[in-house]
Amino acid sequence: MRNMNESNITEEVLNTIEHTQSPRLKTIFTAMIRHLHDFAREVELTPQEWFTAMDFLYRAGQISSPQRNEFILISDVLGVSSLADMLSDRGADGATETSALGPFFVEGAKMLKPGGDLIESNEGEPGVVMGHVCDQKGQPIEGAMLEIWQTAHNGLYENMDPNQREGNLRCRMLSDKDGVYRFTTVKPVSYKVPEDGPGGDMLLSMGRHAWRPAHIHFKLSAEGYRPMATQLYVEDDQYIDEDAVFGVRNSLAVGFKRNDSADEAAKYNLQAPFWVVEYDFRLRPA
Ligand SMILES: [Fe+2]
Numbered sequence: 001m002r003n004m005n006e007s008n009i010t011e012e013v014l015n016t017i018e019h020t021q022s023p024r025l026k027t028i029f030t031a032m033i034r035h036l037h038d039f040a041r042e043v044e045l046t047p048q049e050w051f052t053a054m055d056f057l058y059r060a061g062q063i064s065s066p067q068r069n070e071f072i073l074i075s076d077v078l079g080v081s082s083l084a085d086m087l088s089d090r091g092a093d094g095a096t097e098t099s100a101l102g103p104f105f106v107e108g109a110k111m112l113k114p115g116g117d118l119i120e121s122n123e124g125e126p127g128v129v130m131g132h133v134c135d136q137k138g139q140p141i142e143g144a145m146l147e148i149w150q151t152a153h154n155g156l157y158e159n160m161d162p163n164q165r166e167g168n169l170r171c172r173m174l175s176d177k178d179g180v181y182r183f184t185t186v187k188p189v190s191y192k193v194p195e196d197g198p199g200g201d202m203l204l205s206m207g208r209h210a211w212r213p214a215h216i217h218f219k220l221s222a223e224g225y226r227p228m229a230t231q232l233y234v235e236d237d238q239y240i241d242e243d244a245v246f247g248v249r250n251s252l253a254v255g256f257k258r259n260d261s262a263d264e265a266a267k268y269n270l271q272a273p274f275w276v277v278e279y280d281f282r283l284r285p286a
Contacts, residue, residue, distance in 0.1 A: 010037040056198050063197040067159040072103040073199040076245035077208075094136045095284040099247040101229040102217060104157040109147060109170035117184045117269070118169055124153040124186030127256065127275035128268045129232075132179040133220060134282050140179025141283065144222035147172050148183065150215070155191030175222075184268055187256060187275055188214040190239050203244065210244050213237035218281070225283035232279055254279055 004012055013033050020026035039045070060070040075081045085098040112118070119126055133144035149170040151157050158164040175181050192210040194200060203210050214234040221227040233240060235253040256275045259265065265272040 006041065010034060013037070056202075059198045068194070069103045070194075070197050070199055072101075073193055073197070073245075074202065076100055076102065076247075077193065077199060077203055079246045082246040092284060095282045096220075096228065096230055097249045097251050098228050099231040099249060099252055100245055101219070102231075102245070102247075104159060105147075105149060105217065105219065105229075106159055106167075106170060109149065109172050110167055112171040112173045112183060114173060114176050114180060115182045115184075115268075116171065116173065118148070118171055119184055119186055120168070122152055122169065122186045124189075125273075125275060126184065126270045127187050127277065128182065128184050128270065129216065129277045129279070130180070130182035131279045131281065133175040133181060133222065134179055134280055135225070136282050136284060138280070138282070141175060141222050141225065142177045142179060144175040144179070144181075144220060144225070144281075144283070145172060146175065146181050146281075147219040149217045150185065150188045151191050153186060153189060155189050160194070184270060185216070188216050188234065190214045190234075190237055193244055208244065209242070211239045212243055212245060213239040213248060215247070220281055220283060222283060224286055226286050228283065230281075232277065 001012055010033065014030060017026065017029050017033070020029060040050075043049075060074060064070045072081070081100040085100060089095075089097055133141045133146065135141060147170075149157065152161065152164055152169055154161070156164070158166065158168040158170065169185065171183065173181055173183060190211055190213050193203075193212060195203065195210050200210060214237045215231040217229070217231050219227070219229045231247055231252060233248050233253045235255050240248060240253055254277055256277050258273055258275050260273045262272045265274050268274070
């Protein structure tokens with residue numbers, strides 16, 4: 001091992017992981033070491049640059065908290081989260097596409113009955129979101145758990161905004177016997193991912209913006225089906241084709257349709273005008 005040089009050091013390191021117990025972990029470590037070493041050779045990495053990278057990760061750890069995971073943001077803006085989603089969507093065969101979980105999910109939101117209200121005292125344009133949870137063939141699934149979260153009118157999630165009450169614009173809901181889910185909420189707005197940490201510094205240094213098109217997050221699970229996270233995007237949002245985290249898919253860009261009928265609005269305890277989103281989720285077997 002003393003005769004190492006820039007060409008053979010990769011093999012020397014790989015020799016030391018021969019006894020990794022998990023075959024999957026061994027595959028991942030092997031590829032990671034190869035790619036990292038090739039990367040260093042390709043860019044002729046200097047010790048100072050590598051230290052800068054390590055300091056970047058240190059700062060990402062420092063700014064992270066139970067409410068904020070900077071590493072998820074960094075993964076998202078580099079497109080790695082979306083790439084992993086795309087790889088897991090292979091063979092989806094009509095099932096709803098996944099779209100990044102993102103850093104703002106919180107476990108254990110309040111339970112709402114189908115038809116429940118998320119608007120409460122929030123400012124914004126009122127609307128109703130509804131549809132079914134189905135299998136890949138469109139057969140309804142009863143008792144599927146939907147976890148739903150979105151930003152308020154100011155573009156902030158409640159866990160990033162001390163002015164919102166805890167749990168604002170978050171809920172869990174079970175689909176009914178016909179697979180139906182429905183809730184009223186305010187229209188989501190486009191927002192910027194946090195720019196005040198190393199993830200934001202990286203975006204800035206790349207000459208990129210931090211905007212995401214307006215969306216509502218969903219996490220779905222049902223017995224016998226593969227759990228998934230996805231997002232529904234406002235189709236005509238100005239950032240729909242330049243999402244900072246590469247989450248948009250054609251199948252997830254949906255019409256938020258305006259309805260001016262007071263009678264229709266009254267069915268949902270809303271005032272006209274209001275907007276309507278209809279979307280059926282399709283889950284894959286576990
Ligand atoms: Fe989001």
